[in-house]
Amino acid sequence: MFLVSLFWPLILFSSEPLTVFQKATYLEGLLENMSIVQSGLPYTSQDCKGQPLSGICFNTEFGHQECPNGFLLQTDLHIEGARFFDVDVHSQTTMVARRLSGLAGPYELTKISLLAPHERENIQLPLSTRVIKDLRVSPHAKLALLASLGKKLYVLSTETNNTIVTYDLPTAAWSCTWDLNNSNYVYAGLQNGMVLEFDLRQTLRPVESMIGLTSNPIHTVLSLSADFAVNSGIRSVLTASSVGLCHWNFGCSEEKSFLIPESMNEGVCISLAYGPKCGDIVASFRPRVETAGVNLSPSLSTPSASLLGQGVQGSHVLYKRVGSAQRYHKLRSTSASVNDIRLPKSAVVDRVNLKSLYAAGDEVTGDLVLQQLPCLVDVQRLKSRKCVRDVKYSQILNSELLSCLSEDTLQLFSSKMS
Structure with missing residues (x-):
């Protein structure tokens, strides 16, 4: 009865009639959660406590309905050609990677003040930058990292706007990230499946290069918290490609990388998010395309504006790391409306004194959906501008900031920290 009551608001608060696809998705999610309970996996009402579900908001405009501890829309910012962004908490600004003059235009960065968005x-x-595939602001200093198809990895100062270091890569970069535990290390995921580690104190070449276990482009690379390191000095990252998830260990001579078996049969992995504080790992998948017995994964290339795709039934899957053996366990999954072409970003909302959330776009309704972890139950739906491209969560001063990039609009949602 508890699970049923959580799904009723999807119908009660909906501002538009649900499609047959939506109804099927919600019912399948309900049945899946009920089967989890019956299977004996650790799923209890306590999993969903600590986050007030009495104020659930579904398909509502903010300000029209109270949503305790929910996120409120603060502003809409029109940013033409926006593709990716990240939040610089040190400077209280947002860095946006934009493509100018349509699909063939050059890229530039736009820095926007969060205190005065105008x-x-x-x-x-540089023109050699070509297509920007990822943008990450350092959690340690006023620096930004750019991965591009121009076989370059850039380190820029967000204070002076100057390029500090440019690394040449053997092939195009699809993703990048900063080490969470050491400000000197950065990582790049490449088109051929390789992962490179760079030390900012060495500007000529990577300090370590790992050949991929597959040749699929690595569209997401995330640094893992040091709390999970088995031995001192090991730097671990988690990556995602169309095949699934892969764990990498840098600075060690033993097992350096391994595919996560639990992620290889879910479909095509299109998004990966991680909460360093809560330790939650959530990946999103879409179905694989099979023709005459041959498995054909949808293209991972950047689609044109006329090929934005459409919603298909996929899934969000929650993983946890288990013990000191650096292994992963699939906890549960839920049905989701995902895009059949694009690779949208998602985020784990690592909240203070509240249950963490998973934020991802719904390709059918256009909403930014917040699901409570670990139960993966919808608790809030934020109206976006369709086709969510990128989502970031940050904590600035005494507020939580949830930023969502959809088309040419950056929406800023906030919630006061408890």
């Missing part, structure tokens, strides 16, 4: 500053990039 204040913007454009940062020109």
Whole structure:
């Protein structure tokens, strides 16, 4: 009865009639959660406590219905050609990677003040940058990391807007990230499945290069918290490609990388998010395309504006790391409406004194959906501008900031920290 009551608001608060696809998705999610309970997996009402479900908001405009501890829309920012972004908590600004003059135009960065959003500053990039595939602001200092198809990895100062270091890569970069535990290390995921580790104190070449276990492009690379390191000095990252998830260990001579078996049969992995504090790992998948017995994964190339795709039934899957053996366990999954072409970003909302959430776009309704972890039950739906491209969560001063990039609009949602 508890699970049923959680799904009723999907119908009660909906501002538009549900499609047959939506109804099927919700019912399948309900049946899946009920089967989890019956299977004896650790799923109890306590999993969903600590986050007030009495104020659930579904398909509502903010301000029209109270949603305790929920996120409220603060502002909509029009940013033409926006592709990726990240939040610089040190400077209280947002860095946005934009493509100018349509699909063939060059890229530039736009820096926007979070205190005065009308204040913007454009940062020109070299023409050799080509398509930007990832943008990450350092959690340690006023620096930004750019991965591009131009076989370059850039380190920029968000304070002076100057490029500090440019690394040449053997092939195009699809993703990048900063080490969470050491400000000197950064990582790049490449188109051929390789992962490179760089030390900012060495500007010529990577300090370690690992050949991929597959040749699939690595569209997401995330640094793992040091709390999970087995031995001192080991730096671990988690990556995602169309095949699934892979764990990598840098700075060690033993097992350096392994595929996570639990993720290889879920479909095509299109998104990966991680909460360093809560330790939650959530990956999103879409179905594989099979023709005459041959498995054909959808293309991972960047689609044109006329090929934004459509919603298909996929899934969000929650994983946890188990013990000191650096192994992963699939806890549960839920049905989701995902895009059949694009690779949208998602985020784990690592909240203070509240249950963590998973934030991802719904390709059918266009909402940014917040699901409570670990139960993966919808607790809030935020109206976006369709086709969610990128989502970031950050904590600034005494507020939580949830930023969502959809088309040419960056929406800023906030919630006061408890």
